[in-house]
Amino acid sequence: MTVLLLVLPLLGCLAVLGLPPKRAAAFGVAVTSATLATALLMAATFDYHRSGFAQFSVNAPWIPLIDLRIHLGVDGISLPLVVLTALLCALCAGYLARPSGQPERPRALVALLLLTEVGMLGTFVALNLLLFFVFFEVVLVPMYAVIAGWGGQRRAAAARQFILYTLLGSGVLLVGLLLLYSRTSTMDMVVLVGRAGTGLSHGVQVLGFLLIAGGLAVKVPVWPLHSWLPDAHTQAPTVGSVLLAGVLLKMGTYGMVRIAVPMLPEGAVALAPALGALGVAGIVYAALACLAQRDLKRLIAFSSVGHMGFVLLGIATLTPVGINAALLGNIAHGLITGLLFFLVGGIAQRYGSTDIDRIGGGLLAKAPRLGSLLVFAAVASLGLPGLAGFWGEMLAMLSAFRPAGGLNPALYLVFLAVAGLGTVLTAAYFLVMLRRVAQGVVPPRWTAERFGDVTAREWVAWTPLLVLVLAIGLWPRIVLGVTDGAVRVLLRGG
Template sequence: MSADQGLLLALLIVPAIGALFAAGMPARLDRVARIGGAAFAAANCGVVLAFLPGGDPPSSASEVPTFAPVKANPIAPWAEIDLPWAPDLSLRFHLGIDGISYPLVALTAGLTMLCCAYCLWRVPDPGRGRLLVALLLVLEVGIIGVFLALDLVLFFVFFEVVLLPMYAVIAVWGGPDRRRAARKFVLYTLFGSVLLLVGVFTVVSAAGTGDLVALSDPTSTRMGGGVQLLAFVLLAVAFAVKSPLWPLHTWLPAAHTEAPTVGSVILAGVLLKMGTYGLLRVAVGVAPEAAARSAPVLGILATAAIIVGGLVCLAQTELKRLIAYSSVGHMGFVLLGVATLTTTGFQAALIGNIAHGVITGLLFFVAGGIKDRTHTGDLAQLGGLRETAPALSGVLAFAAIASLGLPGLAGFWGEAFAVVAAFERGGPLWTTLGVVAAIGAALAAAYFLRLLRRVTHGAATPPVTALTTTATGRLRPGELVAWSPLIVLTLAIGVVPMGVLFFSAGAADALAGVITR
C-alpha cells in the first residue's frame, strides 16, 4: 500500500478511533474524553493537509485543455484505493480524492475539529459531552466517506452512516421540541435514502458496474436515454432532500432550531453538502444526457428556493430559524450553478458550498453563543446587543454581512458566479433565472440588515441588559478558538477565491465537457 493510499484510509480511521476512544471513557473522565476526541479531530486535519499540492493540482485534470475537455474523465483522483469488498456481488471498496472532493473533505475535517474544541468549554449536557464528541467524529467518518467514495454502493453506505448519529445529536442534546424535529429529519432523510437506493441499483443493473470512474468516463458505453432519465430523477430527488431544495426543505428549520450549537454547525456546514456534491458528482456525472434534459426544471426549482428562502426569512422572528431558512436560499444558488451545466456554474457550486459552510457555521456558532447568554432566540428580545456585548455583536454583524454576499468576503463569489453562469447559458429562460436569482441576493441583504437592526441596535431588552452585570458579554475562550479560524477563512476566501477554485478547475472543465446539450 502506498503512502497516499494510507492517508486515504487514515481520513476514515483516525476519526473512527477517536469516536471509540471518546465513547469508551467512563463518565468521571468526561473532560479527558473530550480532549482526546478533539485531538483525534485535529490529527485528521493534519492528514487532510498532507494532500495539499505544492504546485499544480496533482491530477491529470490540471492538464486538460480548457476548450477541449470532451475526452477527459472528470474523475481523475490524486490518490485512490481500490480493493475487493464483496467479490461475488462485484462490489469494491473504492476510495479516491480529487479537486472536487478535497475542499469538502477539508471543510468537514476543519468544522469537526472546531466543534470538538468548542465542546471542551461548552457542553449542552455536562457529564455526557464525551458521547456528543464521539457522535461528531462518527458523523465525520460518514460525511468524509461520502466525499471519498468512488463506488455507488459504498457511497450509499456512507450516506446512511450519517443518519442515526445526527438523529441522536438532535434528539438527545437539542431544544424543547427536539424529538419532533429529530423524527422529521429522519423521515425526510429516509424518504431520500429509499430513492437513492433505487437509483443506485437502477444504474448498477443497467450499466453493469457501480464504479463512478468508469460510469463518468465519456469513452465508455452509456446507459440508454430512458434509463438515464429514470436514474437521474431518482438520484436528483434524493439529493434534493438533503440539499435541501424547495419544496423538500421543510425538515431543515426545525432541525436547525432544535439542534445544539455544534449540531447546527455540522448540519449546515457540511451535511447539506452531501446533497449538492451527490447531485454534481453522481447524478450529473453518471447521467449527463438526462441532466441536460432536466436542467431547466432544476434551474427553476433552484431559483424558486432562492426567492422563497428570502421571503420566508423576512417573516422570521427567531434567530436560528432565520439562519436556517437563509440556508435554503444560499443552497439555491449552489443548485442553480449545477443546473447551468457549465464550467462557471460548477465552479460557483463548489465555492458556494465552501463559503456557505464557513459562514453559516460561524453564524450558528454566534447564534448559539447569544442563546446561551440570553436564554432566548426571539429577535424582539435581543435588541441593544451592540451596547452590552460589543464583541459578540461585532462577530454577528461580520457573519451576517458575509452571508448576504458583500464583495471581498466569501459569500460573494458563489452567488455572483451562479448568476453569471445563468447568463452565460443564454436564452430567455436562463436569462430570466439569472435576473430573478440576483433579486434573491437583494432579499438576503434585506433580511440580514433587518436582523442586525433588531438585534444590535435600539434599546436594550431585559435579557440583553442582564449581560452588562456579568462577564457573559465578553467572548469566551472556546468561542475565540472555534470562531477565529472561520473569520479568517471568510476573509481569505473572499480576497483570494482561487484558494478554493484552484483545486477544482480541471475537474469542472472535464465534467462540463462530457455533457451533451
C-alpha cells in the same frame, strides 16, 4: 492517507466510550485535530496540476462475488469539502471542550460526532456508488441521535422529521443507483464518468437522473422538500446545527456534481431547467420566510435554503463556470453559516434565548465583539463583495447568461432575474435582523445582567472561519484553482 482520514475518527468513536466522562471532550479535540492534520497534509501534498484525477487512491476487493471494490480517492472536487469537514468537526469538538460548554453525557455526544465525521468524510472520498451510499447513510443515525438527545424542547419531533425525510430521499437515491448499475454492470464512479452515459438510452438517463437527483434533493434541501430543515436546525444543539449547515447539506449537491450530471448527461440536459426553477424558487421563498422569522436559528436555517438555491442554479447551467460556482458556494456557505450558528449559540448561552424580540437589540453595546462578529457573518452571508459569499452567488448568476448547449437561454435569463431579486431580499432580511438584534440600545431587562464578551476559547473556534471567509473573498482562486481542472475533466467525461 485516505484510509487514515476515516480510521482516525472511527477508532476515536469507539475509544471515547471507554474514557472517563470528563476526558471525553478533550479526547474529541485530539482525534478531530489529528483528522484535520491528515486532511491538511493531503492538501499540502496534492498534485494540483492533476486535480481532475483521483489521488491518494485505495482500490481493494470488497465483495468479489459481485465485483464490488473499496475504491477511495480525492480529486479537486472533493478536496475542499474534505478540508472543510475536518475543520468544522475540529472546531465543534473545541467548542464542546469549553469549561462553560460541557454537555450532558459527553462521551455519547463526542462518539456520535466522530461517527458523523466518518460518514461525511467517507461520502466525499468514495469512488464506488454503493460505498458512497453506505457513507451517505452512516451520517443519518448519529445526527438523528444528536438532535434527539441534546436538542431543544421540541427535539423529538424535529429528529423524527429529519430521519423520515432523509430516509425517504435515501430510498429514492438507492433505486436510482441500482438502475444505473443494472444498465452498466459497474459501480465504479471513475468508470461511469468516463463512459458519460454511453450505452444508456435517453429514457433511462432521464429516469436515472430524476431518481438520483431527486433523492439527493432532500439532503440539499431543495424547495419544497426543505420543511425538515428549519425544525432540525432550531432544535439541534449548536454543534449539530454547524455540521448540518456546514457539511450535511453539501452532501446532496456534491452527489449531483459527482454522480448525476457527468454519468447521466442526457438526463441532466432534460431536467436541468426544472432543477434551476426549483433553485430560484427556493431563493425567493427562503428570503420571504426569513423576513417573517422571530427566531435567530430559524432565520439562519431558512437562509440556507436560499443559499443552496444559488448552488442549484449553478449546477443547472451544466457549464464549467456554473459547476465551479456551485462548489465555491458550497465552501462559502459552510464557512459562513457554520460561523453564524456558532455565534447564535454564543448569543443563546448569554441571553438564554434565540428569540429576536426577547434579545431586543443592543448587542453591539452589550457585547461589542460578539455583535461585531454577527455583523461580519451577516454581511458575508448576504454576499458583500470581498467576502466569500459573494463569489459563488455572482458566478452562479453569471453562468445563467450562457447555459450549456441544449438549454433554453431565455428561460435562464428569467432564472437570473429571479435570483437577482433574491439577492435584494437576502440583503433585506439580514439588515432587518441586524437592526433588531445588534443595533439600538440595551433593553432595560438586560442592563443589570452581566455576561462576558467573546471568550478566548470562542476566538479559537471562530477565528479560522473568519480568516477563511475573508481570504476566499479576496482570493477565490484558493477554491477555484482546485476545482476548475476537476470540473472540466468531469464534464468532458473523464
